[in-house]
Amino acid sequence: MTTTSPATPHELSPGTRAPLDAALTRLRAGAAEWTALPAADRRDLLRRVRVAVADAADDWARIAAASKGLSARHPLAGEEWLAGPYAAIVALDAYADTLDALARGRSPLSGIRTGTAPGGRTVVHTSPLRFSDRILLSGYTTEVWLQPGITSHEARDAAGLGSRHPLRSTGVGLVLGAGNVTSIPFLDVLYELLAEGRVALLKVNPTQDALVPVFERAFAPLIEAGFTAVASGGGDVGAYLTRHPEVDHVHITGSETTFRAIVGSGADRLRVPITAELGGVSPIIVVPGRWSKADLRFQAEHVATMRLHNSGHNCIAGQVVLLSRDWDQREDFERELRRAFARTPKRPVWYPNAASRLEHVRAAYPDAEWFAGGTRAITAGGGEIESTEYFAPVLGVIDLPGTDSAFVDAAIDHANERLTGTLGANVLVDPVTLRELGEGFEASLARLRYGTVAVNAWTAFGFLTPTATWGAFPGGTVDDAPSGIGIVHNALLLDGVERTVVRGPFRPFPRSLTGGRFSVLPKPPWFVTSRTGRAVSEGFARFRIDGRIGPLVATLLRAFGA
Known part of the structure; x- marks a missing residue:
């Protein structure tokens, strides 16, 4: 527009x-x-x-x-x-x-499971609801958190x-x-x-x-x-x-x-x-832990996907990575992130005015590292990238202090107070660290003022799940709406929604067998580094159209060639 x-x-x-x-x-x-x-x-x-x-x-x-x-x-x-x-x-x-x-x-909501979240919130477990989604999207779930005080009975009635x-x-x-x-x-x-x-x-x-x-x-x-x-x-x-x-x-x-x-x-x-x-500046909070080399590579490709999907022309894109300066694997992760940016296939920067925004980034961040013939960049440090949605393939990396819960608290405060918008936030945390954080992690999620929060997933999964909701965190007005007003999707037609929470596997198959959420998916087809992304994505769509099992089996076999 x-x-x-x-x-x-x-x-x-x-x-x-x-x-x-x-x-x-x-x-x-x-x-x-x-x-x-x-x-x-x-x-x-x-x-x-x-x-x-x-x-x-x-x-x-x-x-x-x-x-x-x-x-x-x-x-x-x-x-x-x-x-x-x-x-x-x-x-x-x-x-x-x-x-x-x-x-x-x-x-x-008949037959759909509900639960609770911190702060007196009712949780509606909105996916997977079909057996096919348990296979196609194995390991991924969504839940809608209602505004505090709404009971499950009231939710079903409304x-x-x-x-x-x-x-x-x-x-x-x-x-x-x-x-x-x-x-x-x-x-x-x-x-x-x-x-x-x-x-x-x-x-x-x-x-x-x-x-x-x-x-x-x-x-x-x-x-x-x-x-x-x-x-x-x-x-x-x-x-x-x-x-x-x-x-x-x-x-x-x-x-x-x-x-x-x-x-x-x-x-x-x-x-x-x-x-x-209306979009916003979405954070990717990387919680420090002990990651294998395969973990570092996979999650770096995950972050690259959050930024480079659709050439960065997404309101849903992750724009700022929040890293712990005290994480002893920080440099290893940043190295893998640069490699992921370099090996992702080059593509046009096609959205109107995106090329001029890239030129603006060159001036604002002269030390930025550029990839793919100068069409995508990684910057270091804060500043404008925290307040301006670039809508272009530019990713910022910001260091914060602390480890464990101290880092989580610092990252949430930074995201809530320094980054423009309330549309979506992403959190990456390994299974061991997640277990050590315990119930406090759920309380931390409740503090994130974002309309969709994704744990070991990208918020785009919430966008793509029709029974989840998509929109800014409640509170936007005509005079103050940095990420908008209201929600969409919400195919269960829930009232009193506060947010959607997406949860995914930290590791793909077969490494998902080693701990955390199990998934039969190898590299997800939406990863920008997937060599079979087109064939598998088309296969998923055709299965949802016609329900034919034979072609679906062939599609799943292709997925293992990613």
Whole structure:
């Protein structure tokens, strides 16, 4: 989304305004019909959307890869399968399960385990819920922590949101789509419909204009019913739509600068509510312990993935590594991190203005170490990298004092107080150290003020899991929202959410047999160093589409060639 000031109607030509006005008029008529649609009919409609997504999946992944300068068979093109069709399919399945429960008069949480977390929090164990996920995503789990004081009984009673209590129409929502990850606009539209009870107009970001026909195919059942529409255009179109009298709510995934331009001020202040996901500077807290050489290499590749996935153009990216200066393996880890940055396949830095941000980093951090022909960097020390989301392949490393719980406390304080944003935080800790930290580690997690916290995983896993939630830590307002307001995904339609916690294996198979969380996965296919990432990611997506076991077995065998 470009950062233009809100446009007045005469700034768009009649030929541009007319189809936008017509789409909103049709959506207004469809809003009441959507509200009256029973849960069973919504479920059946989503199943038709699923068929449409499956039909468009090949084109979706191919066009998305090409838009980022990758061939369809490039190892990193697997990102576009996982973050596109796969994410859409698993979300549709999860929402359909929720609607099916509601149609049968049950809570979406029926049969789902709950527990407790420090501070009087109820925990909902949100994945894995299917046997297939226990295999495909072996060793990874998600849990949603509710705000303190909400009981499990209250959570079960409230689950369903706008699909459980559609008492009145909440009107027409405008979704200003993200420009970096192709499933984000699709998933945001689903959340408007199912959680908020609003029909939705999706305004696609110009970086994804080539995918407009794909989105129209994927949403065809919703478009035909008058519940969704898709539009394209630049910042002038987005600005026109945010001020349109037929729009009752705005949701944006983008930068805080764009958010501020939309909200406006004074007489030009946005008149309708807005929710947003705005990114931030995400920490990667590396807890000192005794790591093997294989551990050092694997976790360095893990960190490189957090930064270099999608060429660093992710709000979900880890940007600052917090290391202990007292860790006797700190230099070994940093050496492996540099090697991981060097051996990750080179790729275009494709997002608008990213090249100029890299030039800015050269000036701000003259001692930075550059890799891949000067297209990615590692910096040392704090400063601007703690307060500015670069949205580019630049990783900062900051030393802090202490070991054990003293380091954990120092790192959490630094993340909470020095880094901009509250979207996601990552923590890497070996099984022995985790056991030694004991219950105090869970209390430390509770102190991290982030909407998603990942332990021995990347927060992207929470983004990709539809029954998890994604968004800033609660408390953002229109006047102070460094990472946004509200949440999305949340296919169980939980109310009163505080955060999602992701947990993963410290070691891949077969080293996962030596301690910690067991996993049958070797190197995960989303690692940027995976040689079979494209084939395995595509295989995962195709299995979720058609459920065929034979091709899945072949896919899992390919995974061991990573």
